Every structure is written in C-alpha cells, then in structure tokens.
Amino acid sequence: MIRIVTRAHLAALEQAVESAQDRIDEVQDAADAAASCHTRSVQRLSTTLAAARAAADGHQADAGIVRELLALTEGELADARATVAEQAEQIKALRADLDAACGTVVLLRYGRLVSAHPDVATAKRHAQSLGAAADGWCPPTEPVSESPWRVVSLSSFVVQDGGGAG
Incomplete structure (x- = not known):
C-alpha cells in the first residue's frame, strides 16, 4: 500500500516528533535531577551511618x-x-x-576533764582539795562549760559528748 503524505501531515508529524523530543528531554532532565538527589542522599546517609558506627564504637x-x-x-x-x-x-x-567501768565518774571544771574517780564522793573530795566549795553540788541548770565544778558519769561524758564536756 502506498501512502501519500501531504505537507501538512508531514509538518504535523515533525511537530509531534519535536514535541516528543522535548518531552524526552524534560523526562531525562527530571531523571538526572532525581538520580543526583538520590546520589546526594546516599552519600549523606553513608556519612551519617559511618558517624553513627564510630559513635557506637566509642560508646562500647x-x-x-x-x-x-x-x-x-x-x-x-x-x-x-x-x-x-x-x-x-x-x-x-x-x-x-x-x-x-560504768560506776566511774569524771570531775569537770568549766567543762574540761580534771580527773576520773571510782565514785561521786571521791570526785567531790578531790574537787575540794583543788579549791571547790564543800556545798553547792546541787544539780546544775547552766551549761557544763559555765559550771565551775561538775561530776558526771564516765559513760555520759564519753558517749554523749564524744569525749568533751558532759
């Protein structure tokens, strides 16, 4: 079969070919852009993966x-x-x-240790030999550091006051 192509038909075919070629160029440019974007993404992800692996090694x-x-x-x-x-x-x-040694008492002068004695009576006699008054040995109300003479049990002096005044 013989086909006769007119100039108008030929012009239309050439136009279609040009249009198709333009579309091919557009699709090729889009494909190139997508491939380039994909390549950059892969490179970024590879770099991030390498950094994450290095960090994981450091954490290990x-x-x-x-x-x-x-x-x-x-x-x-x-x-x-x-x-x-x-x-x-x-x-x-x-x-x-x-x-x-629970029965042992200590003699204090203004809160400082003077001596240790087996009982209160011995401690008071010793205090009198050092100048303490024979009377006035009632339970004191002032702090031990302000009391001129005081007799306290050794356990109270050591345990409660940590070796200081009782």
Missing part, C-alpha cells in the same frame, strides 16, 4: 570502662562493708568495756 568503649569501674567500685564497697563490720564489733567491745 565507654561501656567497657564503666564496667571495669563498676567492678572496682563493687570491690571497694565490699571492703568498706567489711571495715564497717569490724568497726561495729570494735564499738561493741568498747561499749562493753565502758559499761564495765
């Missing part, structure tokens, strides 16, 4: 250090607990010794 190393410190600290805690237990036993023994 930090976690290892923390585990070692925790192990050391647990050892120190065990040692401290053992020391506290020993000290508690020592305190218990010292309190027993103090209870054994």
